[in-house]
Amino acid sequence: GDSVTQMEGPVTLSEEAFLTINCTYTATGYPSLFWYVQYPGEGLQLLLKATKADDKGSNKGFEATYRKETTSFHLEKGSVQVSDSAVYFCALKVASGTYKYIFGTGTRLKVLA
Amino acid sequence: NAGVTQTPKFRVLKTGQSMTLLCAQDMNHEYMYWYRQDPGMGLRLIHYSVGEGTTAKGEVPDGYNVSRLKKQNFLLGLESAAPSQTSVYFCASSFDRGADTQYFGPGTRLTVL
Numbered sequence: 001g002d003s004v005t006q007m008e009g010p011v012t013l014s015e016e017a018f019l020t021i022n023c024t025y026t027a028t029g030y031p032s033l034f035w036y037v038q039y040p041g042e043g044l045q046l047l048l049k050a051t052k053a054d055d056k057g058s059n060k061g062f063e064a065t066y067r068k069e070t071t072s073f074h075l076e077k078g079s080v081q082v083s084d085s086a087v088y089f090c091a092l093k094v095a096s097g098t099y100k101y102i103f104g105t106g107t108r109l110k111v112l113a
Numbered sequence: 114n115a116g117v118t119q120t121p122k123f124r125v126l127k128t129g130q131s132m133t134l135l136c137a138q139d140m141n142h143e144y145m146y147w148y149r150q151d152p153g154m155g156l157r158l159i160h161y162s163v164g165e166g167t168t169a170k171g172e173v174p175d176g177y178n179v180s181r182l183k184k185q186n187f188l189l190g191l192e193s194a195a196p197s198q199t200s201v202y203f204c205a206s207s208f209d210r211g212a213d214t215q216y217f218g219p220g221t222r223l224t225v226l
Contacts, residue, residue, distance in 0.1 A: 004155065032213060043117065043203060043217030044156075051213070089155070099211045103148075103155035 002027045006090045006104035013080055013111050021075040021107050023064075023090035031092040033057075033066055033073040038087040038106070047075075047088070080111045115139050119204050119218035126194045126225045134189040134221050136204030144207045145187040146171070146215065147179060149200040156203060162187055163210060194225045 007022040025031065032051045036044040048057030053068035062077045075088060090104040120135045136145065143164050148156040158171030162181040176198060178190045187206075191198060201222050205215040 034213070036217075038217075041219060043205075043219045044215075045217065046214045049213055091155075093211075093213065095211070101158070101215065105153055105155050106150075 002031070002092065002094055002100065002102050004090050004092055004102050004104040006088075006107055008105070009087075009108040011107060011109045013109070015082055015111055015113055016079045017111075019075070019077040019080045019084075019109065021088055021090075021109070023073045023075065023104060025071050025073065025090075025092050025102075027071075027092055027094050027102075029094055031094045033064070034091040034093070035062070035064055035073070035075050036089040036091060036103075038089065040086070044089060080109070082111045082113050085109055085111045117204055117206055117216050117218040119202075119221050121221060122219070123222050124224070126191075126223065128195060128225060130194050131190070131192050132194065132223075133191075134202055134204075134223075136187045136189070136206075136218055137185055138187075138204075138206040138216070139185060140206060140208075140216065141184070142206035142208055142216070143184075144210050144212070145181065146205045146207075147177070147187065147189045148203045148205065149173065150203060150220075151200050159189065159202075194223075196225045199223060199225045 034049045035047040037047045038044045048059040050057040050066035056065045087106045117138045146161040147159040160179040165184040204218040207215045
């Protein structure tokens with residue numbers, strides 16, 4: 001079945017460090033891929049998306065590239081800030097009769113000053 | 114513009130008690146969703162609604178009921194709470210079922226003793 005696997009956290013980094021959060025997926029057809037972020041005390045909000053192979057989504061310094069050959073959508077940021085501390089969710093959307101959203105388990109990121 | 118709001122934020126129930134979680138959105142969205150989030154698992158869809166007066170089962174509907182009497186509100190009911198329903202519940206809405214972006218509320222943390 002359709003699924004999303006993302007690296008377990010927590011991930012703890014120092015400010016200005018490079019961030020990678022791995023995400024791989026299994027899906028029939030051609031899914032759209034997303035990263036959502038959940039800041040403390042808030043709901044999830046869309047961070048970036050990519051709708052087809054080789055697309056790169058980007059927002060707030062974060063980037064992720066839709067890699068069909070490796071079924072991956074890894075999240076990266078070149079220099080993290082304390083304010084990036086949050087839980088990050090990888091997700092996909094597939095059309096299968098109706099649309100279905102699948103979310104990963106979330107990866108908690110803690111950035112230290 | 115409040116977006117998606119959820120009431121209450123926290124609740125503790127005893128086994129067998131009932132309660133209703135309220136979700137409200139002010140974006141005139143047709144689609145609304147209820148998810149639960151458990152440790153080590155991604156968000157799982159409980160029920161969803163494609164418009165006022167309609168509801169449909171998601172991935173894990175057992176033990177829950179929902180109603181969508183008004184377009185802006187989506188209620189999730191637990192008739193007889195069980196410890197297995199201890200979770201964080203998120204409501205979300207979207208313009209349509211195929212929309213790329215879902216807008217989430219801040220969540221309700223429910224503990225069933």
